[in-house]
Amino acid sequence: MKKKSYGLPAESIVFIGEKKTEKISINVFEFNSDTCKEYILEDINDLRIKEDDTNYWIEIIGLHDISILEDIGSKYNIHPLILADIANTEHFPKLEITPDFVFIELKLIHYSSSDNEIDSEQIAFLIGEKILFTFLESQNDIFNFVKERLRGKHSKLTNYNIEFLSYSLLDSVVDKYYIILGDIGEKIEELEDEMLKGPNTKTMDIIHNLKRNLIFIRKAVWPLREIIRKLEMDIRDNHNAIGIYYKDLYDHIIQVIDTIETQRELLAEMMDIYLSSVSFKLNDIIKVLTIISTIFIPLTFISSIYGMNFHYMPELTWKWGYPLIMLIMFMIGFSMLMFFKRKKWF
Incomplete structure (x- = not known):
């Protein structure tokens, strides 16, 4: 148990600290x-x-x-x-x-x-x-x-x-x-x-x-x-x-x-x-997420266009319209992925 000597004269002998042994x-x-x-x-x-x-x-x-x-x-x-x-x-x-x-x-x-x-x-x-x-x-x-x-x-x-x-x-x-x-x-x-x-x-x-x-x-x-x-x-x-x-x-x-x-x-x-x-690991994670987000930006743009509810959209009535759009979106994503790889961004 600690004792303090606050307020006492400087020459006062007071034990301060932890008692570490019972018998002296x-x-x-x-x-x-x-x-x-x-x-x-x-x-x-x-x-x-x-x-x-x-x-x-x-x-x-x-x-x-x-x-x-x-x-x-x-x-x-x-x-x-x-x-x-x-x-x-x-x-x-x-x-x-x-x-x-x-x-x-x-x-x-x-x-x-x-x-x-x-x-x-x-x-x-x-x-x-x-x-x-x-x-x-x-x-x-x-x-x-x-x-x-x-x-x-x-x-x-x-x-x-x-x-x-x-x-x-x-x-x-x-x-x-x-x-x-x-x-x-x-x-x-x-x-x-x-x-x-x-x-x-x-x-x-x-x-x-x-x-x-x-x-x-x-x-x-x-x-x-x-x-x-x-x-x-x-x-x-x-x-x-x-x-x-x-x-x-x-x-x-x-x-x-x-x-x-x-x-x-x-x-x-x-x-x-x-x-x-840690900073390098974080940068790698951010780089991967950025590449994924960048690839999906044009794909999101295309899907948002055909998500509009206009009555006169001729592609909506085409028999091969859906497969064609999916192929175009795949080619865009694949082309961007190859471009990033050639640049050695990942």
Whole structure:
């Protein structure tokens, strides 16, 4: 159920969106270059940060419990405006850099190629020096590969800091965009084959749905270009070796955007082809009907003359008058048909 914050102060923390999970989960990965420990918290206040080289990734699944966000805000000095953005699942992707945390908000896309339906959910990152919070609306497998790498011995993730883990998680989201665009690309290839066989109204509906889906994805991906660019520049200004990874991530986003634009152009061309084919079919139908009407114009004229009720019409009393008129009408129709055929009008 959606809630709105109309009339409330800007820093009011109000959950806005659809409740996608009943129970909120708090998963913690505690790791350094030697070990990685994973556990579940019942209360975020039970988290204890060690004063050593240990890094912490806290994954919070479910955003409808505002008290958890308030506890995180008070414990780690996070501005209420950022917490309000986390609770608003309808917010556009954004980046906010504060002295203690980097806040990133973006959209995770879900696409079903079978029924051509698309949906999204919000993912938020709070990146600190030794701690990373990720906020998801529901349980999903988007970060499973990163988790497996963390659990593995001698993982590159454990040898780096929180910024590299953040990069890996962001890269997983961008990789999901690649997968979705690949599925849409296959759908477009199937449509091209159908267009060659003969388009129909169902083809047009699929094209419209795909165009709508690509616009939806474009709205989610386009702000990421500026977000990752600013993030990469901020890391590079701090002389951090992780900057090159964020530069690579930026390049991936540019490729995703280029793929979206290419697929939109293909769909626009396919729509033009569909409309042209429909227009050609309509022209063929109109041409056939016009030829038939043209043939019957002189025949209708002759029949209308002999349909007049004048008393003195000598042809009406001829024995062979009716067969003669029918023969004349047949010859006229046949001659016109041959003329049209010689002109290659059909």
